[in-house]
Each structure stands twice: as C-alpha cells, then as structure tokens.
Amino acid sequence: MKPRSIAIVGAAETTEMGKIPDTSQIQLHADAALNAMAECGLGPKDIDGIACAAEWPTDLAHYLGITPTWVDGTMVG
C-alpha cells in the first residue's frame, strides 16, 4: 500500500472491560463500534465497509443498520 494514504479516525474499546456478565458478545462489538463512531462523529449510515472477528460481519451489519459495499470476516486473532 501507499504509505499515509489511509488513516484511523475512530478507535475505542468497550465501555467496560474485564468481567462483564450482563453483556453478550455481539453487544460487546456494538458497544465498541458505537463508542468509536461517537468519538469521530459518524453514525451507522456513514459506514460502507465492515470487518469483524468473533462475530460475523453480516450479523453486526444487521444489528447496527449498516449497508456495506465491502465485507471481511477473516477470523484471525
């Protein structure tokens, strides 16, 4: 890739971390995603590419209301 052509504009972890017995795995994805979107002022309608590990991107796209034109479900740590 061409160096400096792409930038990370949103980055966030889940609100809680450690032991979160009241939150399901897909909710952890959604919580982190909404935190990252909030800090850079975007909403699900602004996202057109989605990649997930541990959940399927199809599930999360539906869950958050994202209509992607690019999807990646590569499942590597």
Place this chain on the structure above:
Amino acid sequence: MIHLRHAAAAINEGLCTTVLITHGESGRSWIGSKAMGNNPASLAGQFEIPFGCLGPPTMFTIPVLRYMKERGLTHEQLANVAVVQREWAAMNPRASQRDPITVQDVLESRMIAYPFHVLECCLVTDGGGALILTTAERAKDFPTKPVYILGTGESVETPMISQMADFTSSRAFRVSGAKAFQESGISHGDVDHLMIYDAFAHLPIYGLEDLGFVKPGEAGQFIWERNTAPGGALPMNTNGGGLSYMHSGMYGMYALQESVRQMRGIAPAQVDGAKISVCHGVGGMFGASGTVVMTNEA
C-alpha cells in the same frame, strides 16, 4: 491487524470509503459466545488432537521448549517477560492485573503446562474494540487526531504446531513483519513504540527476533536488560499486554488500540514524543500473523 490491511487496500481501490472493524469476546463470562468446536476431520483433528495436543497452553509448549534448548533461554528470562509487562500494567487504570510481581513470583505460581506457569499465560476476560478507517485526505475533517497507516503485512504458516518449519522462529511472523517494514520504508531504529501480541510469555521473544529488532537468541536478554521496560529504548506492550491488560481470546484489537492511543498521545503510559508504532499479532498458535506500522505524522 489483517482486517486493517484488507480495509486499507479496499479503500484505496475504491470499494468503500469508511470502514468499521470490530472485535469483541465474552471470553470470561461466555455470554452469547460461539463455541469453537474441534472438527475431527480437520488437520489438527486427525493428526494432533488424538495425541493430546489441544489448546494454546499445550500447543505452545512445543516450540518454546525447543527454543529454550537451542537458544539457551532460561526460565528466569521467560518469567521476566511477564514481570516487565506488569510494570506497564501498573500505570494503566484499565488493566486487569496491576500488582507488581517478581521473577520469583512467576516461577512459584501454579504450573499450567511445562514450562508455562499461570503468570506466563494470558488472562481470560470480556471486552471488545473498534476502529474506523478512511482516506488520509478525508481524515483531516474529523475531530480526532488522525493516525496514518505506513505499511502492513500478513501471512500464515500451518494450523498444526508440529508442522512449523522451525520451532525457534515463526515463518508467518517473518513474512508479515518484513512486508510491513518494506511497505512503510522504515528501519528498526525509527520505531518509537512496539506492540507484540503476548498470549504467552515467549511470543514477544519470537516477535522481537522474527521482526528483526534483535538477532536470534538475543530477545530474552534484551528484555532482561530492560530495553522494553518503562524508560527503555524500545517500549513494548505498554498497556500491560495480554498477560496483564486484558485477553478475551483474540487480543489483536487491543494491541491496535494501544498503538493508536500512543500515536494520539493519550495512552496511560504515554511514550513521550512517539511518532512511529509497530503493532504485530499472532493468529492461532503461530498459524497466522499480521503487522501494522502507524505514524502520527502526515
């Protein structure tokens, strides 16, 4: 790491403009998690699992024992990886484990699978993370400080630990790391901050050598001499790592989050003036690897 590389390529190719990458695992509470079954028809299911070689602590003992024999890595040097990372974790309010530990504490902690004591194994916690990527040109319009991608790498080797070409070095690490350094055009001396996914204490040792920061056999001593510790020349795993910060099952996202925090200048254990961060991950048990080089300079 691999998603980030794919997303960068997709945006540059015009397939999309704004990518969301998410990770999350209920690794400890196991709420709504997907069971990862062992398929008896898989390669591991046929040729390794029937012989008891199952799960990370067992599988990782095989290369690390060969490494210790051939490279002379001591139990104390291996334990010291966990000790140094706990020093970083002590500065991080969100770290799961923050109490200081000594080499002796590690060696006296519960044995899991020789040579790994429990303090040399990753945590099991709940959590997640997300990243949003777009073009560098558009990034200027956002309220957040942009972190630019300089280069990326990825590779795979084998799903069976017994089939690693060399137990003392990961081919996937070497290929992914070399690609990322080549793409980014940086040299090792340019690196201000380093993350190497530490599911177990030996992984930063392999990473330091396979990425070329030190020569084969030198990494244990390099960490012992406090080069990667707070105040050292090459600050590594500054969030406390998978050994002390958090580890939900797949830790790569949390390493990336710490690299971004360091590049934004907002990490709890901030490396003063850091401009280039290298973030390197493992997938499975040396089965796969991804590397990302970031900078905060446009």
